Structure formats: C-alpha cells, structure tokens
Amino acid sequence: MKKTIKEIADWLNIKVLENFSEVIVTGVSIDTRTISSGDLFIPFRGESVNGHKFVEQAFEKGAAASLWLEDEPNPPKDRPILFVKDAEEALQQMARAYRTEHKAKFIGVTGSNGKTSSKDILASMLSPFYKVQKTIGNFNNQLGLPITILSLDEDTDIAVLEMGMSGFGEIEFLSKLARPHFAVITNIGEAHMQDLGSREGIAKAKFEIVQGLEERGALFYDGDEPLLQNLVAGNTKLLSKAFGFQETNDLIGSNIETTEKGSCFTVSGELNGEFFIPVLGKHQVKNALNAMLVGKEIGLSAEQIRDGLAQVTLTDMRMQLVPTEKGILFINDAYNAAPTSMTAAIQFVQSTPLREDRWLVLGDMLELGENEKQFHEQIANDINETEISKVCLYGPRMKWLYEKLKNKFSLENIFYTENDYDAIVQYINEHASERSLILLKGSRGMKLETILKSFK
Template sequence: MKRKLTELASWLEASGQLLEDITVTGATIDSRNIKKGELFIPFRGEHANGHAYVRSAFENGAAASLWLSDEPNPPEDIPLLFVEDAEIALQQLARSYREQLTCKVIGVTGSNGKTSTKDLLASVLGEEFTVRKTEGNFNNELGMPLTILALEEETEVAVLEMGMSGFGEISFLSKLAKPDIAIITNIGEAHMQDLGSREGIAKAKFEIIEGLSQNGTFYYDGDEPLLTALVNQHPELDAHAFGCGDACDLSAKDIQVTEQGSRFTVSGQIEGHFVIPVYGEHQVKNALAAMLVAKKLGMTEDAIRSALLNAVLTPMRMQPVTAKSGALFINDAYNAAPTSLRAALTFIGQTELRHDKWVVLGDMLELGQDERHFHESVADQLANLQLKGIALYGPRMHWLYDELLARKTDVELIWTENDYAPIVGKLLESINDQSIILLKGSRGMALENVLKGVLETEA
C-alpha cells in the first residue's frame, strides 16, 4: 500500500492532525518491527497500552499513527488519525485497499493443510505471476488486514490463509478478502471443543463462500462427504472437487514415495504424472488444489509439473531431515489433529524409504471433551504399522501409553510428560541409517526440540 494519509482519513472518516504531504506505505501493530513509512496502529490491552509506544514507533520510522479518541494527551507534533476503535480501523483500511486492488485473491481454509496448500499455490503460481502470500500465522482478524495492506500494487495473485476457532470468523475474513477463488482443504477435528462436531467444523469452514466474488470458483476436498453435502445445497456455486475418489474433478492415483518426494498420477481436468518434493497422500491432495487453481489461471500442464517439482513449503510439514547417523526424520511437528495424525501414520506404514520405523507423538490439543478417546484410538492404527519404537510426549499422550501397555505390545515404548531428554536419549542409542522417524504433535508441544536435541548431540 502506498497512499496519502489524507486518503486514509477519508477511508476511515476520521479527523486528524498534520496529515498533509504524508505518504503511508503499509501498517503495523508492533512498534519494534516497524518499517520506514508505515502507519502504526496502537492497541490498548489488559497488560499494555500501545499509545505508550507511539513515540518509539516514529523513532523507528513510522510515517503516522492512529490514536484512540478517548486516549488522553495525544502528542501535537506528529501526524495522527483519531479513531474510535483500533481493530475496526485496521480492518476498514484493509477493506478499502482491497477494493482498489486488481490482483486475483485466493482464500484458503481447512482443518489441516492450509499452510502447505498456500505454499504450494505460491510456489506454482510464482513461476508465472507476481505472488504474495500470508506469512506465518497472519491468518486471523488482525493478521489478514495487515497482510492485505502489505500487498504491493503490482501483485497479480494474493494467497490468503484463513484460520478460525469458532463460527462467524471465516465469514468475516472471506467478506474482508473477497476471494476470486476459495479452497477448503479438508475437515478434521481441530476446534472440536468450540464447534461441537465435525458437522459444525464443516459449516464453519464453508463460510468461506460468503465473500466469494460473484463469478468466483470454489475448490474442495471431494473425499469429504460433509463438504459434498454442503456443496449440493448450493447449486449456484462453480464448485470443483479434488481428492482420491473417482467422482472428483481432479483425482490422484498410484501415489508412490521416492527419495525425491511423492510421485502420483492424476486424471480429470488435468492428466498425467506429477512429483512434489514432500511426503504423504494428504500433501498430494493439497497439490491437487494448487494444480486446479494454476490451470484456472491459465498455466499449462507442463508448467504446473515443473513448478510442483521445485515447490518450497514452510518447514515442519512432512519435512525430511537427514541426521548425521543417516537416520531420516520426517518433521511434521508444526501441528496435529486426529485427521492429520492418521495421514502421517499412514505414510509411515506405507513408506519403504527405511525399514526401521519410529514415531514420536505429542499431545493433540483443542479436541474438547472427546480428547481422551481421540488419543487412545491411535493405538489401533499403531498396532498395524510394524514399528520398532514409539515415543510419546505430553500429559494427554499418557492415555495412549496406557492403552499400548494394556495391549502388551513388543514395540519399544517410552512416555515422558514434559521432558524431551529421555526421548532424545532413546533415539540416539537406537537409530541408524536404516531408521525413519516421524515427529508429529500439536504446535504447543514443540516436538522439533526432539530433532534439535538429536542433531546437536550428534554434532
């Protein structure tokens, strides 16, 4: 964004001071990381008042700042816009700027795979377009407006990730972003404690169509009956399904794991053989969404094939890391829910990359009153994987540990509540160049520390 401060005042219908000849080139809510020319937006919270940092924001390069109308003693020597509510003002700025952008906007949501799909879209489309995407976890009611305001005028495609924890949130983000293309990657069990059921989760995710442009296109997981049922209720939608089922508009078959990643064959709206440099059937399905969008925007199948092969994903999503010992770690520690955990375990069960198989699992969070059942039920799948070892971390994983003990499994089994060291030690004494180790847990469990411990000790 590059706009005169007087224009921002008009967008907000706000009064101000010293507005003339000031140009704003973005917005931030963090005075410590402000870039020259940005608008500082001070928030007033329980533990801190952002107005106390307005001066330092200017010292760090801010061009102007918002100021809440009921906040006393505004400084008189710096450019200010006076507003009633900082959050609403931020969102209104993004809404007004979005109206002026000419880029294609792609909105992505889902229980799992949002970030991987966003990364695949940005990698593939980036071969032919100027693409910007949501960075980090800027996917909520504050992060998305900041992402929109950071878009350059010359951006051709913006890939916006949309996160949520309850009803109404995706609707709000979708109406703010006004996507030309909307994607739901899948429906899992994350946020079950807030939404009550998978049906509730599906309804909340499906809110993404509420801001879809009049001639917009919707892509969804065609293997999920809950989404198919919702799509059938909206015959007006230009909807296309991706997945592994024959009824999908783009279907993946013959998924094979190689040292280079996942090789697969597709049929439907695109035909042929493709490779992505990441593991797992669920990642293949994420790639299908990116392929459909790329074709929609005019890319050839050969261009899509080449771009997928060189795609770069955010770390800790089925990320292969080879230790000094030659052991292969699959770092999928960014997050976990029952659906994504089952997918990762399916990969470990099917892979022939290594034959000495370990899994390191951390607690799955935000599962509500059925969380014990979800943890204990993993034992059924683990029993069929021919593993050498299972390491469990976190208080909830003790339910799974007890379940496995009751089954008298002969697999090496270790549980620790809050200390990574016993797991690191067990791995160091057990793994070698024939080992493959899956790391999977919710973000709050930070299982990448197990990998870090192994790599630092080996060094």
C-alpha cells in the same frame, strides 16, 4: 502499498492535519519490534498493555504515522496522527478499502488441516508465472488477515490468503473482508471440536468461506468428504470443483509413489498425466490437487502446473526431511496435529520405503474438547506394530494412547514421558541408527521440534 495519509484518512472517513496530508505510508505494523520505515503504527489497548505507550518509539524507528484512539489522553503533538474510535475496526476498514482498489486475484484457503501447506504449494506453483504474495506465518485471523492485505505490493498479481478460525462466524467475516475470487477448503478434521461441537459444525464453519466469494467466484473442495459434498449440494448457485482420490471428483489423484526427493503421482479428470512435488505424504498430494485446480482456473497450462509444482517449498515443520550426523533421518511434522493429520502422517511412515526401521514420536493433540481421550486412544488403531519399530509418546494426553499400545507392542519398544524431551532424546540415542526414520508429530503447544536440537 503506497498511500498518502490523506488517502488513508479518506478510507476511514476522518480528517487529517493539512501539514501532514502528503506523508507517504508504505505498510502497517502493530509491533514496534518488527516495524519498518514508512509503516503506519496501530496501537491496541489491552488489559495488560497499552500500545499508545509505544507510539513515540514507533516514530523513532521510522513509522510514517500512527493511529490514536479518540478517548486516549495525551496524544503526541506535531506528529502525523489519525484519530479513530476503534483501532481494530480501523485496521479492517483500511484493508477493505485497499482490497477494493487492488487488481490482484485473491485466493482464500481454509480447512482443518493443510491450510499452510496448501497456501505454500499454491504460492510456489504460481510464482514462476505471476507476482504472488501469501500470508506470512499465522497472520490468518481478524487482525492478521487485514495486515496481510495491507502488506500487498500494488503490482501483486495473486494474493494467497490463509483463513483460520476457532468459532462460527469468523471465516465468514474474513471471507467478506477479503472477497476472494477463488476459495479452497482443504478438508474437515477435528481441530476446534471443543468450540464447534462436531465435525458437522466444523464443516459449516469452514464452508462460510463461500459467503464472501466474488461474483462468478469458485470453490475448490475436498470431494472425498461427505460433509462438504452435502453442503455444496445444498448451494445450487455455487460454482465448485472437487479434488481428491475418489473417482467422483473433478480432479483425481492416484498411483502415489514416494522417494527421498518427494512424491510422484498421476492425475485424471480436469487434468491428466504424471506430476511430482518435492514434498512427502499422500495428504500433501491432496493439497497439490487443490492448487492444480486453481492454477488451471487462473489459466496455467498443464506443463506450467507441472513445472510450478516441481519448485514447491513448504514452511518448516510440514513433513520436512531432516538428516542428521548420526545418520538418523527425521520427518519434522511438528507444527500441529489433529486426529486426521496424525493418521495421515502415521500412514505415510508405515508405507514409505525410505527406511526400514520406522519410528513414531507423537505429542498431545490439543483443542479436541470432551472427546479428547477417545481421539487419542483411537490412534492406536492406526498404528501397525508390524510396520513400526518403536513409539515414543510425549504429553499427559498421550498416556491414554500409551495404555492402548501396551496391548500391541512389547514394553521395550514403546516409551512414554509426560514432559521430558531429554528422556526421548536419550531413548533415541540408545536405540536408533542410520537405518532409522523418525516422525515427529504433535500439536504446536508440544514443541516436539525441540528434540531435533540434540541431533543437528
């Protein structure tokens, strides 16, 4: 972004002092610790912290200008200041204006699991052929999405925007702000069950992404999910295509084979042939399918899609292979977890030929609401004691799974601790070897990647 303060003031329908009107702004920031030269600083006023206290610091670090709330006393003098009534609304209004001016193709991605992986796969696949920018980290909410949009270079061809939520109405708000040309719903799981009440509620909340679709925009969705099938069927004017493993989909994945380098698979339908992604897991193949549909719609050939997928890289802690000096091979999938993604990761470990001594190290699944005990206990049904050598469980909720697994495993092959990473490290050191493959999987709050620090 390269805008004068006068242009930004016009976006906000406010006035700016004449002597500052030509100052150039090249980005936005809400944090002086990460501010860049040329940024517009946006101070938020919360219960415990007032961002206005950091405005002078922002200028000292190179900020080009700053917002300032109209009712906040003592604004700095002789500084390029834009006075607004509400900082959050101003941020969103600027993002809407910049989005309207921008010529890029916008892709919105949501879903219970796989949002970040799908975003990464899409961006990686398209990057050899277009200038692509994507949501960085978890900037996927009502503050993060506008910052992402305002961070787009003016010559960006494609913007891949992740959209997260915890309740109804949030995805609709983000979709109407970003106005995507293409929307992706990766799947429907159980995350945020405590806020949305049921999987039906989760599906409706995710489906809100179609509310902001540009005219002639298209939805690409998990066609193996009946809840999404029903929602699409009820929206007769919606342009849509389905991906998945069932024969009824527009793009069908099959014959998945795993190596230490990634996953080979066959597709049929909208595209046909053999493809490869340097990522592990059947669920990641499904994420690749939605990227393939988007790529075809944008105009890539099958060969370009094949070449792009072969160059995919994911954000850390998504089915990430981590070798160690001791010879133990870890799969770090510790970024987050819900029943659907937990099951998918377990099924991968049980079926992979990578190593014969297969372990599970599982942490609590959070935000599951009143049925969290049942969800944790049900994971026992997914664990095949003939395929898994040992199971380590971490967190108070995993005690429920531990009690179930005692009926399937001998006690020396299952281990439980409520809050002691070192105890799990010791157990691994005592029992694992160069034959061992160990999955780390848990919700973000459990920080299971901490265990890896002892093995690198």
